[in-house]
Amino acid sequence: MINNHAFFEHILEQHPHRENFAAFIAACERPLRKSIRVNTLKISVHDFLSLADNHSWLLSPIPWCKEGFWVTHEDQNALLQLGNCSEHLMGLFYIQEASSMLPAVALLAGSADAKATPLILDLAASPGSKTTQLAALMNNKGTILANELSASRLKVLHANLQRSGVTNSCLSHCDGRVMHNSLSAVFDAILVDAPCGGEGTYRKDPKALDNWSIAAIETISALQKQLISSAWKMLKPGGRLVYSTCTLSRAENHEVINWLASEVGSELEIIDLGKLFPEAQRVITEEGYLHLWPEIFDCEGFFVACIEKKSSAATSTAFKESSQSPFKSPDKKIVQIVQQYYQQQFGFDLLPLLPGLKIRNSHHQQQIWLFPEFAEQLRDALHLQRSGIRICDLIESRNGLLIKTCHELVTCFGDQFKRQFIELTSAEASACSKGENITIGFSNELQKGEVVMRYQGYSLGLAKLLIPNKNKKILKNNLPRDLLRNNVVF
Secondary structure (H helix, E strand, O other): OOOOHHHHHHHHHHOOOHHHHHHHHHHHOOOOOOEEEEOOOOOOHHHHHHHHHHOOOEEEEEOOEEEEEEEEOOOHHHHOOHHHEHHHHOOOEEEOOHHHHHHHHHHHOOOOOHHHOOEEEEOOOOOOHHHHHHHHHOOOOOEEEEEOOOHHHHHHHHHHHHHOOOOOEEEEOOOOOOHHHOOOOOEEEEEEEOOOOOHHHOOOOHHHHOOOOHHHHHHHHHHHHHHHHHHHHHEEEEEEEEEEEOOOOHHHOHHHHHHHHHHHHHHEEEEOOOOOOOOHHHOEOOOOOEEEOHHHHOOOOEEEEEEEEOOOOOOOOOOOOOOOOOOEOOOHHHHHHHHHHHHHHHOOOOHHHHHHEEEEEEOOEEEEEEOOOOHHHHHHHOOEEEEOEEEEEEEEEOOEEEEEEOHHHHHHHHHHOOOOEEEOOHHHHHHHHOOOOEEEOOOOOOOOEEEEEEEOOEEEEEEEEEEEEOOEEEEEEOOOHHHOOOOOEO
């Protein structure tokens, strides 16, 4: 029961249908429906539906996201295990609240491919639900700069990008309010999913209103205005910006956009989102924003606004050239060695990745990385925490260069490997997720060296095949320790 009387009175004043306010109260007192988004970087929606049948999940489409579904099950306890099921571990789906799937859809609406939006900023990216959704909508093309101010949340962001097989992202750890000092008018699209009062999240977290007050709204509204002002300065003329929150108050939503419009004048054009999805008219405001109240689609409260900077806006970009990067293009000999290894070991052609490959010397070894298109320019402008994915390490040995594959390559491309992989049983996959080694039949045709472990056709991680004697083959588990779990459901 909502017991904050001041909040109740405040929202009653804000609500567009006061005569039906009882429906809002009733919705807030119902448990929030579970929702997931299929990660099309790894699996098609069609194939995922087959896997869902195996779990007896009942999926209902989310109107604004063709990859999104509300999920129910006869046994409610089964839904508590969504985060522990193997499909989640392998990144085939992302647990994401339905309404939070709207901003990415609004940002890329009308874009046939990533060529229309090659460089995107997610200004407050953690935990990564919207960054991973953007990457999937872009099919890993273009470049996403995922920024997060909180150092502790940055690790979570990276883990979710890695699990989802995202290759086109760079990570930064910056104060979004001042980022425009380093990056002026360079982004084709920007998502500002702003820190907010969280009024719309009450159904998921009843404690969200414990510290609610009008004063708190005013404080966070000031922060939101600083963030959107900085974001606007980083947006190219002709670019699109989406501002969203999971709160309900106009002061954190409509009034933030109105304030920006008053600051920049005729440069700003509001994009009407009334046709973004078939039922959008149920939540459209008179300005053209989407304001989801919990009772309308039985989801969290949410706000989404889309604006564009007119092409005539006068501005200049701030990308600068630099030669100080520790990452260099690999020479032909290194490329040949690495390409030959992956072709022979896994039947995987690395050449299509060549334009993005970089090499770095580190602690008596060399690292091969795959960078998205704008990684180096962003690195020159900011101190990036990470760019792209790490492919492998090259280690000097008596027999020449030893190639040690990184987990990220398998996460992103392992399903394309044509040989030197093994399909694990559910018992073996469970042991793998716990970090245990696996003994396999000696008649198995796998050769010594690196092996990709799969479950139901999707990659789990790497192992090294050892043959201690003529009757035994062992898969030495190389799954990263921070990914080990004791409770994964296979």
